[in-house]
Amino acid sequence: NAGVTQTPKFRVLKTGQSMTLLCAQDMNHEYMYWYRQDPGMGLRLIHYSVGEGTTAKGEVPDGYNVSRLKKQNFLLGLESAAPSQTSVYFCASSRSGPREKLFFGSGTQLSVL
Amino acid sequence: DQQVKQNSPSLSVQEGRISILNCDYTNSMFDYFLWYKKYPAEGPTFLISISSIKDKNEDGRFTVFLNKSAKHLSLHIVPSQPGDSAVYFCAASEMHSNSGYALNFGKGTSLLVTP
Numbered sequence: 001n002a003g004v005t006q007t008p009k010f011r012v013l014k015t016g017q018s019m020t021l022l023c024a025q026d027m028n029h030e031y032m033y034w035y036r037q038d039p040g041m042g043l044r045l046i047h048y049s050v051g052e053g054t055t056a057k058g059e060v061p062d063g064y065n066v067s068r069l070k071k072q073n074f075l076l077g078l079e080s081a082a083p084s085q086t087s088v089y090f091c092a093s094s095r096s097g098p099r100e101k102l103f104f105g106s107g108t109q110l111s112v113l
Numbered sequence: 114d115q116q117v118k119q120n121s122p123s124l125s126v127q128e129g130r131i132s133i134l135n136c137d138y139t140n141s142m143f144d145y146f147l148w149y150k151k152y153p154a155e156g157p158t159f160l161i162s163i164s165s166i167k168d169k170n171e172d173g174r175f176t177v178f179l180n181k182s183a184k185h186l187s188l189h190i191v192p193s194q195p196g197d198s199a200v201y202f203c204a205a206s207e208m209h210s211n212s213g214y215a216l217n218f219g220k221g222t223s224l225l226v227t228p
Contacts, residue, residue: 042221090157099206104158105156
C-alpha cells in the first residue's frame with residue numbers, strides 16, 4: 001500500500017550543485033504534481049503533468065525542470081541549486097485534476113547552503 | 114498575493130469540544146474548495162471538499178460551511194479528538210484558471226486538541 005513515494009527524504013546541497021528528486025505512484029493516476037512548502041507559506045505548485053510524456057509550469061517553475069517519461073514516475077530536477085530553493089518538496093498525484101483529492105508523498109527536505 | 118487566507122496560525126481546543134478553523138478568499142472566481150490535514154513529517158492528506166453550488170458538506174465529524182457572499186469558509190470538527198492535532202490547509206480552485214492546475218493554498222492553521 002505504497003501510494004506516493006518520494007526519494008530522497010533529506011538532502012543537503014551546495015550552491016550550484018544539481019540533483020533530481022524522484023516521485024513514484026502506484027495508483028495509476030494520470031495527474032502528478034510537484035509542490036514546495038516554505039515556512040509560513042502555503043504549498044505552491046512548481047510543475048505538473050496531466051499524463052505520461054506531458055509537463056506544464058505551475059506558479060513557481062523557475063530553476064526547476066521536470067520529466068514524466070513513465071506514467072508512474074515524475075522527476076523534479078534542480079540544475080544549479082540556489083539557497084532560495086531550500087524548502088520541503090511534496091509530490092502528489094490524482095486520478096484527474098486537482099479537484100479530485102490529491103495523494104501526497106511524505107516530502108523531501110532540501111537544504112541548499 | 115495570497116488569495117486564500119487562514120488568519121489564525123494556531124488554535125487550541127479541549128478534547129470533546131468543537132474546533133472551528135476559518136478560511137477567507139479574495140478571488141470570486143474560486144468555485145471549489147478543499148481542506149487538507151498534515152501531520153509532522155508527513156504529506157498532506159485530503160479531508161473534505163465543497164463545491165460553490167453548496168453551502169455545507171458533511172463527512173462524519175467534519176463539516177465544511179461555505180459563505181460565498183462573505184468569501185468565507187470554515188471547517189468544523191465535532192467532537193475534537195487528540196488525533197485531530199495537525200496543521201489544516203484550506204485550498205481553492207477555479208474552473209478556468211490562467212494558472213493551470215494550481216490549487217491556491219492558505220498558510221495553514223495548527224490545531225492542538227488537548228485532553
